[in-house]
Amino acid sequence: MSIEISNLTKIYGDQKAVDAISFTVGKGEIVGFLGPNGAGKSTTMKIITGYLGQDGGEAVVCGISVRLQPLETKKKIGYLPEANPLYPDMYVREYLDFIADVHKVTDKKARIEAVISLVGLTIESNKKLGQLSKGYKQRVGLAAALIHDPEVLILDEPTSGLDPNQIIEIRDVIKKLGKDKTVLFSSHILQEVEALCDRVVIINQGKLVADSQLSQLRQENSRTGRIRVAFKESAGAQTPESGQPTHPPESGQLAQIPGVTGITRLSPNEWELQTQEPDAVKKLLLTLALQNNWNIVSLQSENQSLEEIFRNLTNNPLSPTAQAN
Numbered sequence: 001m002s003i004e005i006s007n008l009t010k011i012y013g014d015q016k017a018v019d020a021i022s023f024t025v026g027k028g029e030i031v032g033f034l035g036p037n038g039a040g041k042s043t044t045m046k047i048i049t050g051y052l053g054q055d056g057g058e059a060v061v062c063g064i065s066v067r068l069q070p071l072e073t074k075k076k077i078g079y080l081p082e083a084n085p086l087y088p089d090m091y092v093r094e095y096l097d098f099i100a101d102v103h104k105v106t107d108k109k110a111r112i113e114a115v116i117s118l119v120g121l122t123i124e125s126n127k128k129l130g131q132l133s134k135g136y137k138q139r140v141g142l143a144a145a146l147i148h149d150p151e152v153l154i155l156d157e158p159t160s161g162l163d164p165n166q167i168i169e170i171r172d173v174i175k176k177l178g179k180d181k182t183v184l185f186s187s188h189i190l191q192e193v194e195a196l197c198d199r200v201v202i203i204n205q206g207k208l209v210a211d212s213q214l215s216q217l218r219q220e221n222s223r224t225g226r227i228r229v230a231f232k233e234s235a236g237a238q239t240p241e242s243g244q245p246t247h248p249p250e251s252g253q254l255a256q257i258p259g260v261t262g263i264t265r266l267s268p269n270e271w272e273l274q275t276q277e278p279d280a281v282k283k284l285l286l287t288l289a290l291q292n293n294w295n296i297v298s299l300q301s302e303n304q305s306l307e308e309i310f311r312n313l314t315n316n317p318l319s320p321t322a323q324a325n
Contacts, residue, residue, distance in 0.1 A: 002027050002062055002152050002182035003048065009056035010043050010206075017043045019206035020057065027151075030178035032193035032200040033186045036314050040206040041186045042082055045154050048184070049079045062151055075103070078145035082156040082186075086137055088130030092121060095129055095140065096147055103148035115143040120169050134161030142170070146177075153177060155185035159192055171196055190306045200306075204314040217309055225278040225301055229285060230270040232295035249294050257284050 003025040010018040018040040025031050035041045046052035048059050050070035059066040061073040087095060093112055100108045116125050119139045124132055129140060138161055145153060158174065159167045167189075174183060174196055187193055193200060200217065202210040210217060231248035248269045255263050259281045262274035275281045278301045289296050 001025065001060075002029075003184060004060040005044070005048070005057070006060075007057035008044065008047060008054055008059060010040070010047060010052070011055045016206045018047070018054075018203075021203060021206070021208040022057075023201050023208065023211050025182050025184055027182050028179065029199065030174065030183040030185070030197050032197040033184055033203075034190075034193065034200055034310060035186075035203040038205075039203045039314070041203065042156055044203070045079075045156050045184070045186065046081075049077050049154055050074055051079075051081075075148070076151045078148070078150035078153045080138075080141045080145045080153075080155045080158055082160070084137055084141040086129045086140060089128060091128055092116070092125045092132075092140060096143055099144045100147050105148050111147060111149075115146045118146065119143045119173055120166075135163060135166045138162060139166075139170070142173070150181070152182045153184070155183065157187060158185055159187060159189060167192065190310060194306050202310065202313055209313045210309075214306065217306075225275060227273040227275060227278055227281055227285075228266070228270065228298070228300050229273065229296060230267075230298040232297050233269055247293060249288075249292065253288075253292075257281060257288065259284070 001024040005024070006022050007020045008018055008022070009016065009020050021040075021044065033041055033045070043052065047054045048061065048066060050066050050073055054067065062076045064073050064076070066073045087098075090098070093116075096112045096115065097108060100111060105111050116122055119142050121136065121139050121143060124136045129137065132140065138158065142155070142158060145155070153174075155174070159170055162170060171192060174185070177183060178196075185196075194214065197214065199213050200210065201208070212220070233248065251263060251265065251271075254260065254271055254273060257273075259275050259277040260273050261276065264272040264274075266272055273281060282299060282301065285296070285299065288294065
């Protein structure tokens with residue numbers, strides 16, 4: 001594993017900013033690291049990169065303990081912090097040359113031009129850092145994180161301040177890097193996480209509340225789901241099987257279906273059903289439709305979005321998963 005976190009803990013006074021969390025990230029994985037403000041994301045990232053010491057547990061990067069060999073792990077890591085520190089009076093290439101010297105990069109000139117092209121800085125590369133927009137400053141920070149060709153990338157809000165076109169460009173860069181590097185990144189833009197990641201790690205109040213593939217996370221949370229069903233108005237229409245007029249059901253009939261916990265009328269003939277058993281309710285709906293001449297014109301389940309799952313997991317500070325960790 002490229003990143004191994006085991007019972008990691010950080011305490012500030014009476015507060016556990018990071019509370020015994022554990023997870024791993026393998027090579028070639030792009031993992032979204034999520035949590036509300038103050039959850040402990042940036043603290044965890046700073047511990048992994050060696051910028052902050054832990055009070056308990058272990059952080060291991062490429063098989064090397066961050067606590068015991070911080071300089072060796074820094075050689076393996078490219079880090080873009082949330083507060084991107086730059087020298088405003090330095091030119092883009094001058095700054096990247098300075099960072100390359102810090103990392104003792106060989107063939108600096110070629111490497112600098114390569115990362116400038118990779119992150120889309122070419123058009124602004126002759127300017128001073130202080131003259132750049134926030135979006136281009138983020139690109140400089142990403143270029144600096146890549147200058148020594150690290151095995152692991154830690155990106156804290158990498159698309160902060162970028163416009164929609166720039167976000168797509170940086171997303172493509174991260175996807176490309178994720179083919180042969182390990183990428184752990186945090187973001188409050190959950191659409192970006194869905195576009196980039198197959199897996200997410202979510203923490204809340206310093207505790208781990210989720211660590212799974214996005215598909216599995218959706219499946220686990222689809223039990224609290226919604227079903228949308230639309231019926232055809234009768235208007236004298238007849239079912240070909242029975243020859244009887246079709247008609248939509250009444251709200252009371254839908255509410256009495258076993259497994260339905262709530263209903264909302266969306267239009268005269270369209271309903272949203274809340275249920276913890278969407279598959280079973282859909283089967284019952286189809287059976288009842290045949291028995292009662294309800295002509296269903298559409299029937300679909302609505303899985304929770306990542307945003308809804310995130311809110312469910314982080315709005316309750318005493319969720320069972322959090323307590324277990």
